[in-house]
Amino acid sequence: MLIGIHAYPSDYWRFTPEGFRVLLERFDDVDVAAWGDPEAPFFVFGVGSRGRKLDLRLAELPSLSAMQREYERAEGQVKIGPFRYPLRKLGAVLRDELPRAVRERAIARVAGRRRL
Numbered sequence: 001m002l003i004g005i006h007a008y009p010s011d012y013w014r015f016t017p018e019g020f021r022v023l024l025e026r027f028d029d030v031d032v033a034a035w036g037d038p039e040a041p042f043f044v045f046g047v048g049s050r051g052r053k054l055d056l057r058l059a060e061l062p063s064l065s066a067m068q069r070e071y072e073r074a075e076g077q078v079k080i081g082p083f084r085y086p087l088r089k090l091g092a093v094l095r096d097e098l099p100r101a102v103r104e105r106a107i108a109r110v111a112g113r114r115r116l
Contacts, residue, residue, distance in 0.1 A: 020046035033058035035067055037082035 015023065017032045024030040027048025034041035045058050058064060077084040085093075 015044055015046075017041070017044050017046075020044050024048040028052070029054045031056070031058050033064060035064060036071055040082040042082070 017034050020032045021030060024032070024046050028050050029052070030046065030048045031054055032044065032046040034044045036042035045064070047054065047056075047058060059068070071084065074084045077086055078090050
């Protein structure tokens with residue numbers, strides 16, 4: 001969900017959990033799960049069956065539940081919204097971006113004082 005548009009303008013295949021439920025509404029039994037932040041998941045999965053009850057819950061699959069636990073734990077990472085950044089990567093981004101952001105803020109403050 002948080003990845004840029006692919007093959008613009010023909011990117012029609014990313015769905016919210018509710019969107020997946022709508023896609024699968026003609027099935028008798030449906031299960032939908034997401035990986036990542038509940039408000040902004042990175043991936044959404046869905047499965048449906050006709051004529052019988054599903055014998056699984058996606059969120060309980062070992063690989064998906066392990067990925068979700070690791071995401072929530074964010075060991076050694078800084079949590080910023082739905083993203084998890086390793087300290088080294090966050091440090092590199094701050095090193096590169098902080099001077100620009102400070103410079104732009106200073107310019108905006110000086111410009112705001114001139115208008116007064």
